Amino acid sequence: MDSILPLLQETQKAATQIRNLEDARKSEMLEDLAARVLENTARIIAENKKDLDVMDDADPKKDRLLLNEKRIQGLAQSLRDVAALPDPAGEVLLERTIEQGLSLQKIAVPLGVVGVIYESRPNVTLDVAALCLRSGNACVLKGGKEAHYSNVLLVGLIHESLAKFGVPTPAVMLLPTDRKFVSELLTATKYVDIIIPRGSEGLIKFVRENSLVPTIETGAGVCHTYVEKTGDLEKAAAIVVNAKVSRPSVCNSLDTILVDQEVAKEFLPKLKQEFIKWNVEVFADEISYPIFAEIEYPLLQHATQEDFGREFLDYKCSVKVVNGLDEALEHIREHSSRHSEAIISKDEAAINRFLKEVDAAAVYANASTRFTDGGVFALGAEIGISTQKLHARGPFALEKLVTEKWIVKGDGQVR
Numbered sequence: 001m002d003s004i005l006p007l008l009q010e011t012q013k014a015a016t017q018i019r020n021l022e023d024a025r026k027s028e029m030l031e032d033l034a035a036r037v038l039e040n041t042a043r044i045i046a047e048n049k050k051d052l053d054v055m056d057d058a059d060p061k062k063d064r065l066l067l068n069e070k071r072i073q074g075l076a077q078s079l080r081d082v083a084a085l086p087d088p089a090g091e092v093l094l095e096r097t098i099e100q101g102l103s104l105q106k107i108a109v110p111l112g113v114v115g116v117i118y119e120s121r122p123n124v125t126l127d128v129a130a131l132c133l134r135s136g137n138a139c140v141l142k143g144g145k146e147a148h149y150s151n152v153l154l155v156g157l158i159h160e161s162l163a164k165f166g167v168p169t170p171a172v173m174l175l176p177t178d179r180k181f182v183s184e185l186l187t188a189t190k191y192v193d194i195i196i197p198r199g200s201e202g203l204i205k206f207v208r209e210n211s212l213v214p215t216i217e218t219g220a221g222v223c224h225t226y227v228e229k230t231g232d233l234e235k236a237a238a239i240v241v242n243a244k245v246s247r248p249s250v251c252n253s254l255d256t257i258l259v260d261q262e263v264a265k266e267f268l269p270k271l272k273q274e275f276i277k278w279n280v281e282v283f284a285d286e287i288s289y290p291i292f293a294e295i296e297y298p299l300l301q302h303a304t305q306e307d308f309g310r311e312f313l314d315y316k317c318s319v320k321v322v323n324g325l326d327e328a329l330e331h332i333r334e335h336s337s338r339h340s341e342a343i344i345s346k347d348e349a350a351i352n353r354f355l356k357e358v359d360a361a362a363v364y365a366n367a368s369t370r371f372t373d374g375g376v377f378a379l380g381a382e383i384g385i386s387t388q389k390l391h392a393r394g395p396f397a398l399e400k401l402v403t404e405k406w407i408v409k410g411d412g413q414v415r
Contacts, residue, residue, distance in 0.1 A: 004181045008113070008140060008191035010170035015113050015138035018171045023087045025165055026134055030083035033161040034076040037126070040157060041072050048122065050149040060314040061120040063249040065147055075126050082130045082380040088402045089136040100415070105407040110136035112193035114401065115185055116383060117142040117207060119199035122150035127381040129158050129172045134380075135401040138171045140192065142185060144199075145177040186211040196396070198384040201311065216392055218384025220311045221251030221339035223369045226328040226354070227267055228345035229260040235366065236344040237270040243342070243368040245278040249313050251385055252340050252372040256308060256318045258328045264288060264321045269295045280315045283307040287321035309335035325350050329357055336360060338387045340369035361387055361394040 021029075037044070048067040055062050067075075094106040114137050118124045125141060132139040143151040151174055159169040175181060186195060186207065194214050197207040201220040208215060225243055227236045243254035259267055268291045275282065276298065283303040284292050292300050307318040308331070322328045332341055342364035343354040351365045362372040362385075372395065374382025379397035386392040392400040 001176060004175055004184055005188065005191070007170070007173055007175065008185075008188050010168070011138045011140050011173045012113055012191045014168040014171035015110075018133060018138055018167055019089075019110050019136045021136070021165070021167060023090075026087065026136070027083040029161050029165045029167070030079050030130055030134060032164060033126075033130070033158060034079035034083070036157045036161060037072060037076045037079065037154075040153070041069055044072055044150070044153060045069070047149040047153040051122075051147050055146060060249045061146065063247065064120045065122065065150075067122055067150060071123070075123055078375060078381045079126065079130050081375065082134050082398065085134065085380045085398055087134060087136070088399050091402075093404065100413050101411065102413055103409040107405055107407060108402040109405045111401055111403055112137060113191060114139045114383075115142065115188075115192045115195045115213065116140070117182065117185070117195065117197045117199070117203065119144040119203060120146045121198070122147045122154060124198060124383075125151050125154045125174075126158075128383055129155075131381055131383060131398050131401055133171070135398055137401055138173075140173045140175055140185070142175045142182065143177065148177055182206075183210065186213060189213055196383055216386055216390075216396065217388050218386055218396060220337050220387075221253070221372075221385065222255050222309055222311050222335060222337040223252060223340045223342075224256045224258055224332050224336065225254055225342040225344065225369065226258040226322075226325075226332070227260060227263065228325065228328075228343055228347060228350050229262040230346040230350070231263070231344035231366075232346065233263060233267045233270060236267060237274075239342070239344060239366070239368050240271060241274040241278075243370050244280060244317055245274070245315065246368075246370055248315050250370075251311075252369050253313070254317060254369060255310060255312050256320065256331075256335070258320055258322050258331060259288070260328075261287065261321050261323055265291055268292060268319070272297055275299075278315055280317060283316065283318040285318075285320045288319045292319075309337075311337070325353065329354070332358055339385060340364065340372040342367065342369050361385060 089110050091108040116128050155174040158172045162169050192213050195211050196216050197204045198218045281299040283301045285303045303318050338360045340362040341358045341360045345351050355363050374395035374397040382395040382397045386396045
């Protein structure tokens with residue numbers, strides 16, 4: 001194939017039909033897709049294994065690639081959750097009659113054709129398709145070669161459901177994995193209305209710098225947890241362990257622990273048992289390093305400047321001892337990717353200041369950053385976590401897959 005423009009043209013044409021599909025039919029279609037996914041669990045696992053067999057076991061992205069029976073059940077449930085959500089398109093946002101007698105309505109309408117570029121995450125294929133179809137959008141999917149077999153099968157199941165409900169299958173278009181087509185997608189302003197990159201910081205940076213199509217970033221997650229001096233240290237240890245080890249390859253996992261110097265010697269040893277259990281490698285600053293060394297923590301490294309502001313996506317984290325809230329806030333200002341940040345504290349004034357001053361899509365008090373997720377936030381699913389401020393911030397879900405249109409009705413008025 002020399003060009004993907006013919007494919008994009010097909011998707012643009014299909015967008016009109018999905019936009020006109022009745023609300024109830026869209027829900028039924030997603031319910032049908034959920035059933036197909038469950039019925040084909042064994043096939044999905046078999047195709048996914050072909051992708052897994054090619055990836056190095058040491059690659060932290062392997063966990064993102066994995067589809068097992070439990071995750072497939074979760075994907076099907078997510079499809080049902082999206083089907084049950086109200087369609088955001090068609091909602092009347094404003095209605096009035098102006099002085100000239102014109103009747104005005106501002107309504108929510110689908111974006112049109114949504115392009116998503118992503119890596120190693122076959123679950124994104126279903127999530128994006130479901131969210132786009134439910135909101136009346138078509139989508140073009142540029143998945144990575146790492147998930148080729150998984151994505152081909154999943155899109156095949158989507159096409160079966162589309163065909164059953166009389167929707168042209170190009171409404172969900174899987175593009176070739178060849179990277180030479182990325183630039184063509186990013187410049188296809190005539191056929192694609194928005195581009196959403198989901199993946200590594202390098203991918204997001206490339207899209208941001210090269211796309212002529214408007215872009216919404218779902219950014220890398222460099223997430224901090226600050227253990228303030230008044231915090232419950234037992235709860236703090238449980239929160240830190242959960243944020244780091246429950247699923248380290250995802251963007252809401254913990255990267256850096258900030259701990260107040262007044263409690264560092266008491267708090268850091270509380271991590272030892274669980275961190276050893278999960279083989280967490282610790283990159284410790286000059287103050288925390290002797291504390292870990294004294295308790296003979298086995299996976300210990302001296303932190304360098306590059307270890308702060310680093311998204312590890314693995315069983316690794318950096319640790320920095322800070323002199324109070326001001327220093328913690330300054331460190332986060334300098335190194336945060338504005339994804340998810342947390343404070344563990346009993347001091348209401350410190351909590352309120354942290355929640356107010358930290359500039360991130362999600363800010364937590366006394367809870368794990370791992371909760372930043374469209375499904376957990378009762379949004380059904382998400383395309384990604386947006387770390388920018390225009391149009392969408394935080395879990396980029398169904399409600400944000402629309403734009404606005406003004407409907408103006410008159411009876412011969414001229415200006």
